[in-house]
Each structure stands twice: as structure tokens, then as C-alpha cells.
Amino acid sequence: MYGMVNNAIRSFVIERRGSDLWSKVCERAGIDHGEFAATMPYDDALSLQLLQQTAVALDVPLDCVLRDIGAYWVKFAARSSFGPLIQFGGTHFEEFLGNLNAMHSKIQASLPKLAPPSFHVEPACDGNLIVAYRSVREGLFPFVEGLFLGLAEHFSQPVEILGFEQLGPGEARWVLRVGDRNVDGVLVPAA
Numbered sequence: 474m475y476g477m478v479n480n481a482i483r484s485f486v487i488e489r490r491g492s493d494l495w496s497k498v499c500e501r502a503g504i505d506h507g508e509f510a511a512t513m514p515y516d517d518a519l520s521l522q523l524l525q526q527t528a529v530a531l532d533v534p535l536d537c538v539l540r541d542i543g544a545y546w547v548k549f550a551a552r553s554s555f556g557p558l559i560q561f562g563g564t565h566f567e568e569f570l571g572n573l574n575a576m577h578s579k580i581q582a583s584l585p586k587l588a589p590p591s592f593h594v595e596p597a598c599d600g601n602l603i604v605a606y607r608s609v610r611e612g613l614f615p616f617v618e619g620l621f622l623g624l625a626e627h628f629s630q631p632v633e634i635l636g637f638e639q640l641g642p643g644e645a646r647w648v649l650r651v652g653d654r655n656v657d658g659v660l661v662p663a664a
């Protein structure tokens with residue numbers, strides 16, 4: 474994955490637990506502890522190694538680290554040069570998710586080796602949202618859940634994960650209950 478992702482892991486660890494812990498993570502991963510080149514693709518195995526060593530250093534399960542970094546990613550990306558894409562990607566959670574494939578395609582213009590996931594968003598009859606995810610990568614489902622929560626926070630909308638079904642190695646579907654939109658939005662409570 475592009476260095477930007479490894480930089481997000483780095484910032485997450487440094488902001489939460491300081492640079493000494495980050496040095497420890499890098500030492501265990503067998504790499505130097507400087508920044509990564511944001512626009513250079515790195516091996517996925519390196520990102521996984523950094524995530525695994527972060528979990529060991531924080532003494533928490535890998536899934537927790539993936540979820541927390543997913544939530545953190547939204548803030549991190551908003552601060553990056555791609556921030557305007559987040560700003561103009563939609564005015565509420567559902568709209569933003571629906572625009573995510575187009576957003577990753579735009580990013581691909583700057584990062585041509587990007588292998589982004591794809592999302593399909595569909596409202597269910599009961600008012601819930603069905604979100605299908607497909608990726609060439611395995612095991613990132615908790616990261617996606619963290620992203621949902623990060624986006625919920627970004628849009629100040631309550632989002633609850635009601636259901637999860639794995640459909641393949643990098644394929645899954647969630648049922649989400651999404652609450653009120655911002656001031657002029659139509660959708661209201663999800664009690």
C-alpha cells in the first residue's frame with residue numbers, strides 16, 4: 474500500500490503513545506523509524522507487520538488496532554493533500570459512502586498503483602443501509618468498521634453496526650443503522 478497508509482499508522486502510534494513506542498514497533502518490524510514516502514507504493518506485508526507489531530506493543534488484539542486506525546484514517550486523510558476530496562465527497566454519511574469509489578478513482582490519478590476497495594451501498598426496506606465491500610486484500614474488515622465509525626464522527630451522525638457477513642476472503646457485507654443527518658437533512662432518528 475502507498476506510504477501514506479504507513480504514515481497514518483506511524484502518526485497514530487506517536488500521537489497516542491509517543492515516539493519511543495513507535496521506535497519499538499519499527500525495531501520489531503526490522504525497519505528504520507523515519508517517515509515513509511507518502512506517494513510511493515510499499516509492500517502490503519510491511520503495513521501488516523507494522524499493524525501486528527503495534528498490536529503487540531500496545532498489548533491489544535490486531536482487530537482493535539485495525540478498527541482504531543480505520544477511525545483515525547478519516548482525520549489523517551482530511552489533514553493530507555487529499556483533504557479537499559473528503560470535504561467535497563458528500564454532506565452526510567450515506568452520500569459520502571456512495572461517492573467513495575469515485576473518490577478512490579480520483580486518487581488513482583495521483584497514485585496510479587492504488588488498489589482500492591470497492592463499495593456498494595443500498596438502502597434496505599426497513600431504512601437500514603446495506604454496505605457491500607470488496608477488496609483484493611484479506612483481513613481488513615475491522616479497518617473498514619473503524620472507517621465507518623470515523624466517518625460517523627466526521628459527519629456527527631450516529632451509526633450502529635447491526636450486522637456483518639463475510640462473503641469471501643476480501644468480501645463482506647454490513648447492515649448499518651444510520652441516524653439523523655445534519656441540520657437540513659431529511660433522514661432523522663434511528664432509535
Ligand code: HEM
Pocket residue numbers: 474475477478547550551555556558559573577580584586587588589590608609610613616617620621624
Ligand atoms: C481522501 C481520503 C482518502 C484517501 C486519500 C484514501 C487513500 C487510500 C490509499 C492510499 C489506500 C491504500 C491502498 C493502496 O495503496 O493500494 C486506501 C485504502 C483503503 N481505503 Fe481509502 N482513502 C481515503 C478515504 C477512504 C475512506 C473515507 C474510506 C471509507 C470506507 C476508505 C476505504 C479504504 C479501505 C477499506 C482501504 C484498505 C485497502 C483495501 O480494502 O483493500 N478510504 N485508501
